[in-house]
Amino acid sequence: MLSSPFAFFRGASAIMAADLAGTPVTGIRVQLCGDAHLANFGVFAAPDRSLVFDVNDFDETSPGPWEWDVKRLAASIAIVSRDRGFGEAERRTAITGTVRAYREAMLGFARMRTIDVWYGRLDVSEQFARWSQHLDAPRRAGLDKALAKARRKDSLRALAKLTYKVDGAPRIISDPPLVVPIGELLEGTESERFRSRMAGYLRLYEQTLQDDRRHLFGAYRPVDLAHKVVGVGSVGTRAWIMLLLGDDASDPLFLQLKEAERSVLEPFAGASGHDNQGERVVEGQRLMQAASDVFLGWLRVETDIDGRRRDYYVRQLWDAKASAPITTFEPDEMLAYGEICGWTLARAHARSGDRAAIASYLGAGDRFDRALAEFSEHYADQNEQDFAALQSAVASGDAQAEFGR
Numbered sequence: 365m366l367s368s369p370f371a372f373f374r375g376a377s378a379i380m381a382a383d384l385a386g387t388p389v390t391g392i393r394v395q396l397c398g399d400a401h402l403a404n405f406g407v408f409a410a411p412d413r414s415l416v417f418d419v420n421d422f423d424e425t426s427p428g429p430w431e432w433d434v435k436r437l438a439a440s441i442a443i444v445s446r447d448r449g450f451g452e453a454e455r456r457t458a459i460t461g462t463v464r465a466y467r468e469a470m471l472g473f474a475r476m477r478t479i480d481v482w483y484g485r486l487d488v489s490e491q492f493a494r495w496s497q498h499l500d501a502p503r504r505a506g507l508d509k510a511l512a513k514a515r516r517k518d519s520l521r522a523l524a525k526l527t528y529k530v531d532g533a534p535r536i537i538s539d540p541p542l543v544v545p546i547g548e549l550l551e552g553t554e555s556e557r558f559r560s561r562m563a564g565y566l567r568l569y570e571q572t573l574q575d576d577r578r579h580l581f582g583a584y585r586p587v588d589l590a591h592k593v594v595g596v597g598s599v600g601t602r603a604w605i606m607l608l609l610g611d612d613a614s615d616p617l618f619l620q621l622k623e624a625e626r627s628v629l630e631p632f633a634g635a636s637g638h639d640n641q642g643e644r645v646v647e648g649q650r651l652m653q654a655a656s657d658v659f660l661g662w663l664r665v666e667t668d669i670d671g672r673r674r675d676y677y678v679r680q681l682w683d684a685k686a687s688a689p690i691t692t693f694e695p696d697e698m699l700a701y702g703e704i705c706g707w708t709l710a711r712a713h714a715r716s717g718d719r720a721a722i723a724s725y726l727g728a729g730d731r732f733d734r735a736l737a738e739f740s741e742h743y744a745d746q747n748e749q750d751f752a753a754l755q756s757a758v759a760s761g762d763a764q765a766e767f768g769r
Contacts, residue, residue, distance in 0.1 A: 366755060373747050380439070392429070393717060397652065402688075419709065425636075428634075438737070444693075462705060470710045546559065558669060570661075588607040642662030646661060
């Protein structure tokens, strides 16, 4: 969080939730992402294996005012754009363009049949072809290369990158502190007991899958487990990666088990309605995304490695996932990408909220767009002050910070 104002912003979703709690809202509630900044949108493979673009982080998802997601998205554009050295007019163009895309998309969704809203999604090849019109030849080539890399990012790729052979069988590599196999965290019989418990917990996870996907999961057996450090906002929470095999070592499945804590929105927006926080994340994701991972599910671990009870959600580790290089964007790229994110967020909100009421409030004019641009600049100022306060606290010793890779 100390590397830049945007890195701080990414890790400060709880701070912004508290700030937003005091702002006016319409009272119209939707399923919120809870952390809808630019870096939390991206590409992944839908169950039909086509690449889609959608919101891709739901650690904080919970019901709440639709305005909060839009404000976090708009503020992130202001903050990243300042990091990039954009002028005030360039920042304003990107922010108003993003908010306009949200507003116009919501107007469109309000006129659509409910089932058509539910089926709406962004096909990557179509949308990125449009976005690439803003790019010069080298950047178009870079985009094509990134999409090709995303398509190759699956469990076979993870097998090649994250494992080595022991007596002919794959085992997860040791790369501390980022990846630490269970055998290095616990010794001897303790390690085997924990593996046995995890196998039992996987049976609980299996019950959260649809019947056909439960059948699919039943074709795999767990063979190794490791702790893995993840994310900016997620550092400090537990995450595990698990290697499972199907018929043989050439048939791998990598799952990620990621700890889910209570959403930062709950103290301000009310309870999520889910006792299990992994279930909260999964059900929120299923509600907001047009297409979700076939292995998306949850479980509660009553006795974790440290003896504590924890909730987890489960998903594939790599499933053609890719994100845009937003910290290298030029102004026209920021605008084009922001428009895609604005449309995507509107579609996600339209699935769970009163899209006609939101559309009626927003209207056909640009008043809301301009208001959000002004809000975003003020919030970028506040974010910089908070970032400076953290830097000062660390420098004075009032706050502890860990530095490293």
